[in-house]
Amino acid sequence: MASQRKPSATQVELDVFLGAAEHAVGKLVYVRAGQREFSQFAYSESWLSDPRFFDVSPDLDKTVGHQVRRAATKEDSVFFFALADTEPDSWGRRVIARAHAKERQKNPALGPLTELDYLCAVDDHSRIGALRLRDASKRYLRSVATGQRTTPALLELEHMLSASRAVEQSKESAEDLRYLLGKATSLGGLRPKCSIVDEDGALALGKFPSVQDERSVTRGEVLALRLAQLAGIEVASARIVTVQGEPVAVIRRFDRTAEQARIPYISGATLLQSNRGDERAYTELVDAMRSKCLAFKRDAQQLWRRMVFNHLVTNVDDHLHNIGFLYADANLWRLAPAFDLNPFPDKERESKTWLSEDTGPITSVETLLAQAARFELSADEARQVLADVVSAVSRWRHIAVMPEVGMAQHELEAFAPAFEHAELEGARRASCSEATQQGAANL
Structure with a gap:
């Protein structure tokens, strides 16, 4: 009987560095x-003893030697x-697979x-983030010589839009794919997008309309x-x-x-060490933030x-990969x-x-108010936050037609159900203090 052939193994080693200062933090081995x-x-010994040491990933122990990671499911990394x-x-x-x-x-x-x-x-x-991968020839992966660039300038948006649209319609050429390769992002889903360099040299994302x-x-x-x-939330400029x-x-x-x-970055899923199919809760995230955030109360x-x-x-795509943390x-x-x-x-607003x-998804302002104390807010502070948010959201039609957004009238009507609903009016009422409500009742 012929012996069964064992599958050949592939092993690749990469050095992992941190930022432009090129701190060697460890070695990645793929098998x-x-x-x-x-x-x-495996963390490098120099990084383990460095006074600037921090946990590169929360699932890595601060120890010498190789640590092993296997995907929990087919959907996980x-x-x-x-x-x-x-x-x-x-x-x-999708672009990588097509190419x-x-x-x-x-x-x-x-x-x-x-x-x-x-x-x-x-x-x-x-x-x-700040993690960088370097191969055995000491070359950072998908990098180019000094003075050249791989990330396109804002002026190339037309080319990027055309190439992305061709991919969506399955009409892309090899040239389209070569142009898009490497310009992928980690922030987002299946919608077409590309890394770009803005007019002032800052790194940005270009997010394109979809044919669908x-x-x-x-x-x-x-x-x-x-x-x-406007609602008091720190946001990415857009x-x-x-x-x-x-x-x-x-x-x-x-x-x-x-x-x-470069600033080190991890997602909310990473902070919780959550597998992609897990049902997780904001209260779990805030509990993890208590020991991991420098200014916990402010962030909560x-x-x-x-x-x-x-x-x-009605932003219901609020999964944990859409929440991030900076070092x-x-x-x-x-x-x-x-x-x-x-x-x-x-x-639906779920x-x-x-x-x-215990409560499951967010479906009402009342459930949010009931959990406000878990997020370091008193009842009065929570009502003030509600007032801030209601005030901002109520201005949506005015902001939508400003040049930086540029919606037309028919587009306003298409979005109206997301902003104009009974829940907004309920939030407006809930944002009033008990004293205000009592005063109104006595009029």
Whole structure:
């Protein structure tokens, strides 16, 4: 009887560095044997003893030696959480897979894509956060020579829009795919987007309309971000730029300083070490923030304000990957600016992330008020937050027609159900103090 052949194993080692200062934080090892994939990570001894040390990923112990990560399910990453946060989003994976399929048509001997291929397919310049990957030749992955660039300038939005639209319609050329490769982002889902360099040299995202859109989703997102700012929420700066008559959202990256230095970043899912299929709650997140955030009370109150805002603008895509944290100091983090805020006028106001394990999703202002104390807010403070948010959301029609958003009248009506509803009026009433309500009753 012939012996059964064991599948050949592939092993790739990459050095992991931090920021432009190039602190060597450890070594990543990727292993694939047949259909089995896993990764290992080992902190460098120099990083473990560095006074600036912080936990690169919360699922890594501060210890010498290799630590192993296997995906919990097919939907989860084989990489430790903070590294998985830098993987391309669904749109980026789609571009990478299409490009690879075209290459395999020319070269049938080319093997299938691995999870390492996806991780390594993001340009070094635009990878989210501060983690950087370097190969055995000491070259940062998908980087170019000094003086050149891979991230396109704002002036190239027309080219990017055309290439992205061709991919959506399955009409892309090899040139389209080559142009889009590496420009993927980690912030977002399946919608077409691209990393860009804004007019002043700052890193940004260009988010494009989809051929499947039934309303101006890009204008809706910029509107929501501007309303959130009016409501006292720290947000990513955003504006609409018209390209070929189409509204493109240009959204500044918040994981870079004014000098474009890199800031370490992790998602809310990473902070909780949550698998992608898990049902998690905001109260779980705020409990984890208590020991992980430098200014816990401020961040907890800000999180509750965002929850109220999401509910009142019908942003129901509030999963934990749409919440982020930036490194602050002393192995502690801070809540990152809000991003991916999208009103959904055609959906019920029910949050994707639960409010608490007992109450389930957010479905009313009353359930939010009942949990306000968990987020470091007194009853009076919670009512003031409600008043701030109600005031901002009530101005949505005025803000929507401003040049930075640019909605037309018919677009306003398409979005109206997301902003004008009985729940907003209920929040307005709930924001009044007991004394005010009693005074009104005595008139």
